[in-house]
Amino acid sequence: MVYDLIIIGGGIVGISTAWQLKKAYPRKRILLLEKETGFSRHQTGHNSGVVHAGVYYAPGSLKAQFCREGNRETVAFCRRHGIACERCGKLLVATDTKEEARMQALFERCRQNEIKARLLGRREMKRMEPHIEGTGAIFVADSAIVDYGEVSVAMAEQFLALGGEVRLQHEVCALRETDKSMELEVGRAKERLQAGFVIVCAGLMADRLACMQGLDIDFSIIPYRGEYYKLAPRREDIVSHLIYPIPDPELPFLGIHLTRMIDGSITVGPNAVQGWKREGYGRLNFDLQDTLEMLAFPGFWKATANHLAAGLKEMKNSLWKRGYLEEARKYCPRLQLADLLPYPAGIRAQAVLRDGSLVHDFLFAESRRSLHVCNAPSPAATSALPIGRYISAKTREKIG
């Protein structure tokens, strides 16, 4: 079967890209391939559901630009398609003088990133959130909540309505570039497909697909689990905004937060601990191939050494629920052990370079007939609409 374009990966980035391409090239035959039985079964379906405003990201980075645009566009998309989405706002709470200094720096970053934000003193913060303790906070009104599974299904419906094709349970097992086309082998039956151009949005499998095609890459995907708890229903009115700590700028993740979910529940988390299976969500999941590949990659050891103290603390708190609780009790002391109920984990696909540095921004690899999204870290769910548009524009010359 011959297509003009094939997109691999039915998470929110792949779906948005497929839709934007179909809008840009209505006459082209475009196929979206996903290996699971449904869309968004990995990162997109296991996240916090926050439509970020873009507070944290380096000014001028793709992350900062996409997040700002994505916040506005995601909320508008949800309104147009009748998807529940609430601009509930977010507080970043400082609990001591060290965090207050960091809070000032973040506030300045909000200004640089053109994010509407307000500094709150303790009294005003307590008025907004009586159960939260701290010395002050940044209030960001534009942060919102949504179910990204629902958003991505609605985008897929738009793609299908324009004549796009989707095949679920079609895992790409081989990918080869020739002078004339891209050749793919798909599924157990090894069905052969051909395309003029291929875009790969494979999340936790991004490096494997790039290697499958023989691209020369210098990163590996390291899985970092994000473990959550859910608050007992009797605590669901404990906060009315999203409550985040002030993050340590040396660390790549945001710290355990209280997140109001769009279904009315509240999650606590996620932490960031080493995963031993890329797509294994249970605490004890282990995969020999994933682990051996990771241990053989020099960047894994360097990244682990660079963040050793933080990594050990995260691991301790993952195993010791009271330690996890204490992280949230720093700003919400009313929480008790009995309030934390089990909730499914998510797994972040973090691109790590050979020298051990974690890639913070989007990362792409290209060949004449392909574009691979190698790193699409948080807030890529927020940013999926502008990312899809960016990829569509980036590939215009090559697609012709």
Ligand SMILES: Cc1cc2nc3c(=O)[nH]c(=O)nc-3n(C[C@H](O)[C@H](O)[C@H](O)COP(=O)(O)OP(=O)(O)OC[C@H]3O[C@@H](n4cnc5c(N)ncnc54)[C@H](O)[C@@H]3O)c2cc1C
């Ligand atoms: C714990 C956690 C919390 C997060 N919180 C937020 C948040 O609140 N807000 C936010 O904006 N972002 C958040 N993120 C980040 C966000 O979820 C991801 O950046 C985003 O979902 C990435 O989308 P994706 O399409 O690139 O990847 P994925 O959703 O992982 O999709 C990749 C798809 O590719 C498919 N695939 C892989 N290999 C193949 C193959 N060989 N053949 C066919 N298909 C294949 C997979 O099955 C998968 O469906 C969070 C992430 C995590 C893990």
